[in-house]
Amino acid sequence: MAKIIPLRINVKEDALLQSIDETFTILCSASVRESFYDFLEKEFKLRRDEIPSRLDLFVKALEKATGSAPSEVIMKNILKRFCARLGVEFNSGRYVRGSFKDAVINALRSP
Amino acid sequence: MPVSRNASRWAAYVLAAIAAVLIGVIYYAGHYDQAIQYVATNALSPIFALAAAMLALLALVKSKPNWKDRYWIIWFCYTCGMALWGLGELTWSIYALLLNVPVPYPSIGDLFWLAGYPFFFWALFVQVWPFREAFSQRSQILGPVSMLILAGATISVLFPSILATEADLISVVIGVAYPVFDILLLAVAIPAFLLFRRGEFWKPLVFVILGITLALVGDLWFAFATLDGTYYNGHPLEMLFFWSYLAFALGFYTKLKQGAWPR
Numbered sequence: 001m002a003k004i005i006p007l008r009i010n011v012k013e014d015a016l017l018q019s020i021d022e023t024f025t026i027l028c029s030a031s032v033r034e035s036f037y038d039f040l041e042k043e044f045k046l047r048r049d050e051i052p053s054r055l056d057l058f059v060k061a062l063e064k065a066t067g068s069a070p071s072e073v074i075m076k077n078i079l080k081r082f083c084a085r086l087g088v089e090f091n092s093g094r095y096v097r098g099s100f101k102d103a104v105i106n107a108l109r110s111p
Numbered sequence: 112m113p114v115s116r117n118a119s120r121w122a123a124y125v126l127a128a129i130a131a132v133l134i135g136v137i138y139y140a141g142h143y144d145q146a147i148q149y150v151a152t153n154a155l156s157p158i159f160a161l162a163a164a165m166l167a168l169l170a171l172v173k174s175k176p177n178w179k180d181r182y183w184i185i186w187f188c189y190t191c192g193m194a195l196w197g198l199g200e201l202t203w204s205i206y207a208l209l210l211n212v213p214v215p216y217p218s219i220g221d222l223f224w225l226a227g228y229p230f231f232f233w234a235l236f237v238q239v240w241p242f243r244e245a246f247s248q249r250s251q252i253l254g255p256v257s258m259l260i261l262a263g264a265t266i267s268v269l270f271p272s273i274l275a276t277e278a279d280l281i282s283v284v285i286g287v288a289y290p291v292f293d294i295l296l297l298a299v300a301i302p303a304f305l306l307f308r309r310g311e312f313w314k315p316l317v318f319v320i321l322g323i324t325l326a327l328v329g330d331l332w333f334a335f336a337t338l339d340g341t342y343y344n345g346h347p348l349e350m351l352f353f354w355s356y357l358a359f360a361l362g363f364y365t366k367l368k369q370g371a372w373p374r
Contacts, residue, residue, distance in 0.1 A: 026241070027241040027242070028181060028182065028241070029180045029181040029182045029183070030180065031174075031177070031180050031182060031183070032181075032182055032312075036312075039311070039312075063310075064310070064311060065310055065311050065312045066310040066312050066313070067306070067307060067308070067309035067310030067313065068309060069242070069245040069306055070242050070245060070306060070307065070310065070313075071310075072245070073241075073242050073244055073245050076244075
C-alpha cells in the first residue's frame with residue numbers, strides 16, 4: 001500500500017501562493033519575484049510557504065519593499081487572481097485599502 | 112543588509128553631496144573668475160555624465176541579459192539614455208574646449224540629447240504602466256495635475272517665441288522638440304517619483320527618476336533663459352545638470368551594489 005504523504009500546503013493556500021507568483025511576474029518580472037522572496041527570507045525570516053499563515057508579516061514586508069500605493073496595487077491584484085482561482089467573484093470596486101488580510105482569510109475559510 | 116554594503120552606500124551619498132557642493136562653489140567662484148569656471152564646468156560635465164553612464168553599464172552587465180524581463184529592459188533603456196546624454200555633454204565640451212568655438216545650434220550634441228529621450232521615456236513608461244491604477248487615488252493625482260499646468264504654461268510661453276524666430280526649419284523643429292520631450296518625460300517622471308519614492312525596492316530607480324527630473328527642469332529653464340537672452344555659458348542653471356548626473360550616478364551605483372534585490 002502506498003504511503004500517504006500529508007500535503008503541507010492545502011489547495012487554497014497553494015492557490016494564494018500561485019496568485020502571488022503570478023502577480024509579481026505580471027506587474028514586475030520573474031526576477032523581481034524571486035528577489036522579493038529572497039528579501040522576505042533575509043529581512044523578515046518569512047519563507048514563501050509560510051505566507052498564508054503569516055499574512056500580517058507579508059503585508060508589512062510588501063509595504064516596506066514597494067511603498068504604500070504600489071503595495072496596494074499588488075495586493076489588489078493578488079486578491080483578484082486568488083478569487084479567480086477559487087471561483088469566487090471579486091468586486092474590485094468594493095475593495096477597501098488595508099482589507100487584504102481579512103479578504104484573504106475569509107476566502108481561505110470559505111467552504 | 113551587511114554593514115560593509117551599507118557603509119559603501121553611505122560613502123557614495125557623502126561623496127555625491129561633497130561633489131554637489133563643490134559644483135556650487137565653482138559656479139559661485141565664476142563671479143570672480145569666469146575663465147576658470149568656463150574651463151572647469153565644460154571639462155567636468157562630460158566626466159560626470161559619462162561616469163554615470165559607466166556605472167549604468169557596469170550595473171547592466173552584472174545582471175543577466177533577458178529581453179523578456181521587464182526590469183532588465185528598464186535598466187537597459189536607462190543605460191542607453193544616459194550614454195547618449197553623456198555623448199551630448201562630450202560633444203558640447205569638445206566644441207567649447209578643444210575646438211574653442213561657440214557651440215553651434217543645432218549640433219551633433221543635440222542629436223545625442225534628443226536620441227536619449229525615447230529611452231528614458233520608455234523605461235519610465237514600462238515601470239509605471241502596471242501600477243497605473245494607483246494614480247486614481249487622490250494622493251497620487253497631484254503629479255499629473257501639476258504636469259498639465261506646467262505643460263500649459265510652457266507651451267503658451269515658449270512656442271510662440273520659437274515659432275516667431277527666423278531660424279531654419281531644422282532649428283525650429285529641434286527648438287520645439289526639446290520642450291515637448293521635456294514635458295512628456297516629466298509627465299511620467301514626476302508621478303513615477305511620487306509613486307515610488309517610498310519602498311526599498313525602488314531606491315535605485317528613484318535616484319534615476321530624480322536625475323531625469325532635475326535634468327528636465329534645467330532644460331526647461333535653459334529654454335526660457337535662452338529665449339529671454341539671459342543665458343550665458345556658465346549660468347547657474349547648469350548646476351541642475353551636474354546634480355542630475357550625480358543623482359543618476361547614485362542610482363546606478365545603488366543598483367550595482369544592491370545584493371539580493373532588486374536584481
